[in-house]
Amino acid sequence: MxxxxxxxxxxxxxxxxxxxxxxxxxxxxxxxxxxxxxxxxxxxxxxxxxxxxxxxxxxxxxxxxxxxxxxxxxxxxxxxxxxxxxxxxxxxxxxxxxxxxxxxxxxxxxxxxxxxxxxxxxxxxxxxxxxxxxxxxxxxxxxxxxxxxxxxxxxxxxxxxxxxxxxAPAQEFTPRPEVPKGLDPDPDALAGIARLLAEAERPVLVLGSDVWLNAAEQAAREFAEEWRIPVVLNGQGRGILPSGHELLVTRARGTAFGKADLVLVAGTPLDFRLNYGWFGGKDGAPLARVVHIVDAPSQIATHVGLSGSAAGDLTAVFRGLATACGTAGVNPGKYDPWLTTLRDTAAAAIAKDAELLNSDADPIHPMRIYGELNKVLDDDAVIIGDGGDFVSYAGKYLEPRRPGNWLDPGPFGCLGTGLGYAIAARLVRPSSQIVLLLGDGAAGFSLMDVDTLVRHRLPVVMICGNNGIWGLEKHPMRLLYGYDVAADLQPACRYDQVVAALGGAGELVTSPDEIGPALRRAFEADVPYLVNIATDPEVAYPRNTTGV
Structure with a gap:
């Protein structure tokens, strides 16, 4: 039939x-x-x-x-x-x-x-x-x-x-929706990593996006806490240890990566974000040994010498590694002086931030925006970054309180992801705050999809750091050539009025004392709302060339 x-x-x-x-x-x-x-x-x-x-x-x-x-x-x-x-x-x-x-x-x-x-x-x-x-x-x-x-x-x-x-007509098909399971890790590989930890005095554990995607965040946290290893979070690994956790040393990243003697990188490539896998060497320290932990053998880095690696289901990797550390005689107390150094470094960086996070500078310093935003974010807020310099500040000064709540374009660095990400986030996290951080350059790629938010009744808070330039390009070009071209946008462009014309709402903010009240109005609104904040175009996100 x-x-x-x-x-x-x-x-x-x-x-x-x-x-x-x-x-x-x-x-x-x-x-x-x-x-x-x-x-x-x-x-x-x-x-x-x-x-x-x-x-x-x-x-x-x-x-x-x-x-x-x-x-x-x-x-x-x-x-x-x-x-x-x-x-x-x-x-x-x-x-x-x-x-x-x-x-x-x-x-x-x-x-x-x-x-x-x-x-x-x-x-x-x-x-x-x-x-x-x-x-x-x-x-x-x-x-x-x-x-x-x-x-x-x-x-x-x-x-x-x-x-x-x-x-065309088609016969019914009965699928077998089995979720493919990851490989069991090699016990010898885990034993080798445990021996490296037993020998180390200054280890660091980096947890990246695949730890979350593999549903291994709890196993990773338990491993770090049992063996008291300082942790730096990367990508969607952010939030695996909440802000304020004693092992979280992301704010001491430069010292951690520059002076470590062993770096375990789990669930993320050894790419430009991690200085291509080169660690140590700071202030005369020797280069660190590096271990790469991934969910499949195809992801193990081949461009840098590794002292160890493990591939497989990441929950099994962390649990197996915890057992192997016990067998190898790892002494977590040996890491206490190193952890104290990193915690002190992180605390000093956080204290130094306070001035700019509360800055009354006019034009507005972008850090003031994050100082105000941190005051109104819920623990389950989903934070989405789509931009260059402005979102770089977010990566440094916003620390998600739960795993799986951070989205950025990732290593491909494609601008324009933000509106699509926000659409999805509101659908799958209907009771959470959804915050989209937009550079004014990134806004030009996809702001028309506010229409999608409006038509499908998906309220989202959008914050545009509007400095009127392509900041990631303008400042380096000036440094290289003494001038810049193709790097200017319209100052204080009314992106908020674009959102309003599409059925949402918004406002332009030009002074620092207006930021907090504007954010509160945005979160109270039941429509897509853009807080368009004019920031100082002369402020550039501080970068170095080492990646650490």
């Missing part, structure tokens, strides 16, 4: 079985059957104003829920517009499935509308990119996409379908 279901129904049913609850999209005729399937399956559809926001929203969903995110993009420019989102998910190891439309099989090669072979474009920034083989196999193809996205190391998968295949 002929099936009453079409291929779009089957595709969405499989996606739903794997935990996808929302379809992020921008309307396109090539993918109508997927929308019809979402209606039949009771899946929420959130339509955006630019395809990049659909993929960014799917990625944020994956990062916040640890379930796969789903984006649906129409053929041709719909998919090319989403490539930056797919690349961002690739660099962040986010389990995202992007389903795409494709010109009809029956017209392929004859110049149909938006005819383009998408997988070769997407393949370099995805775990897998392929075209569905037909309506009869659509269930298997979609299941393959979701399973691949979820397998460690996680990442985005792209699957497109010929338009006529999607519209």
């Amino acid at each position: 002929e099936s009453s279901k079409h291929a779009g129904d089957v595709a969405v049913a499989v996606a739903k079985a794997y935990g996808a609850e929302t379809m992020f999209t921008l309307s396109g005729g090539h993918v109508f059957p997927l929308y019809d399937g979402a209606v039949h399956e009771g899946m929420r559809i959130v339509d955006v104003r630019h395809e990049q926001s659909a993929v960014f929203a799917a990625e944020a969903t994956a990062r916040l829920t640890r379930k796969p995110g789903l984006a649906v993009l129409t053929a041709g420019p719909g998919i090319t517009n989403g490539v930056s989102g797919i690349a961002t998910a690739h660099f962040n190891g986010s389990p995202v499935v992007v389903l795409g439309g494709r010109a009809p099989r029956s017209r392929w090669g004859s110049g149909a509308l938006q005819e383009l072979d998408h997988p070769p474009l997407v393949e370099p920034v995805s775990k897998l990119a392929f075209t569905g083989s037909g309506a009869d196999s659509i269930g298997q193809d979609v299941e393959r996409a979701f399973r691949t996205a979820l397998e460690p190391h996680r990442g985005p998968v792209f699957l497109d379908f010929y338009m006529d295949d999607l519209f």
